[in-house]
Amino acid sequence: MTPSLLILTDFFRAANKALDYATNLARPLGARLVLLHVRRDSILDPEMFTGELSDLSKEATAMALSRVADDLAVPVVTEIGHGRVAFAVADAVSRHHPLLVVLGRPDYSATPDELVQTTALDLLRTAPYPMLIVPHTLASSALPRxxxxxxxxxxxxxxxxxxxxxxxxxxxxxxxxxxxxxxxxxxxxxxxxxxxxxxxxxxxxxxxxxxxxxxxxxxxxxxxxxxxxxxxxxxxxxxxxxxxxxxxxxxxxxxxxxxxxxxxxxxxxxxxxx
Known part of the structure; x- marks a missing residue:
């Protein structure tokens, strides 16, 4: 079975940085990418208050995912999930069994730590799985040594x-x-x-x-x-x-x-x- 990396994307800067990093990782690992966008319409979403959420329509989201996939130099499949991110990720994990879940860390510098309810922390609480968090400030996507x-x-x-x-x-x-x-x-x-x-x-x-x-x-x-x-x-x-x-x-x-x-x-x- 070909290994995979599950990448969460909302098309913002942090997600794009994580995608660049994951793409570089996928090459030596011989892995494909599973590009997952979750339509986050729940009032319980942990980043509804502090994070940026995409408001693209379902059709526009599918087109955006397709454009991103076409630009990647590694095998990729795309999926659209719905509702709470942790549940959508758990579902994708159960089907794809990825090596890692990869996501970007947005800029929270203007928000006190005690008010930050990030997707990463929500995933750890509800669907613990090996997870790679890539900061939006990372200057290089070079492989970690x-x-x-x-x-x-x-x-x-x-x-x-x-x-x-x-x-x-x-x-x-x-x-x-x-x-x-x-x-x-x-x-x-x-x-x-x-x-x-x-x-x-x-x-x-x-x-x-x-x-x-x-x-x-x-x-x-x-x-x-x-x-x-x-x-x-x-x-x-x-x-x-x-x-x-x-x-x-x-x-x-x-x-x-x-x-x-x-x-x-x-x-x-x-x-x-x-």
Missing amino acids: RVLLAVDGEDFTIGPHAGVMRYLSRTLGVELTVLHVAPDAAADVSEDEVMASVRRTGLGVDLPVPMRYRHMAAARPADGILQAAQAGDTDLVVLLARPRSFWGQLFHQSVTAEVLLHSPVPVLVLPTIA
């Missing part, structure tokens, strides 16, 4: 999603650095313990170079991850989204939410099983 895997030192399991990460890492030839952020310079878990927790998932298998370890001291984990992402030596941040992050009442204070909103580089979110 230097990948930062942020961990909290606790054991984790990502089940079938480990295969996706291994496939991406092996095919792209990435250099994987494991980042452990702790409040104090003297971490409560050792480098050996952190690296062992990653190796048990199989994420370090078949890499072109051995995994590296990096420790940062930061009172807030999100601050440490964002500082590392801004250092200029990282092309992609990988986050582990634990189930408790999806349902917590203070979700917007979670590490996942903050990094998704502010990372200068693309973020790959891998939902954990435990």
Whole structure:
């Protein structure tokens, strides 16, 4: 079965940036693109208040999707969904079984974090699946080589999603650095313990170079991850989204939410099983 990448598009700048990035990814992965536009007419839509929504008619949407597909240099299929995005994505995922769901991050700089209800966060809460978020400010769509895997030192399991990460890492030839952020310079878990927790998932298998370890001291984990992402030596941040992050009442204070909103580089979110 040909692998695929599921791309959400609303024809705005952020979606176009994500499409460029996904197209570059699809080539070495031998993947086709599934281009999904969701007609978002629900008052429950998480971006009805803060985001830009396309108001194209069904016919105009179909024509726009066709034009976009015709300009792509990789195999592509197009679909139009309806209603809440999370449900439309879950339906598409169940039929296409993509490697990743890819979407762009619009400009939320004028909106306080606590008011931002993004599609990415809605998807994580209602239909967790490996998801790649591409910021609208990204200057280059070059393939990621230097990948930062942020961990909290606790054991984790990502089940079938480990295969996706291994496939991406092996095919792209990435250099994987494991980042452990702790409040104090003297971490409560050792480098050996952190690296062992990653190796048990199989994420370090078949890499072109051995995994590296990096420790940062930061009172807030999100601050440490964002500082590392801004250092200029990282092309992609990988986050582990634990189930408790999806349902917590203070979700917007979670590490996942903050990094998704502010990372200068693309973020790959891998939902954990435990």
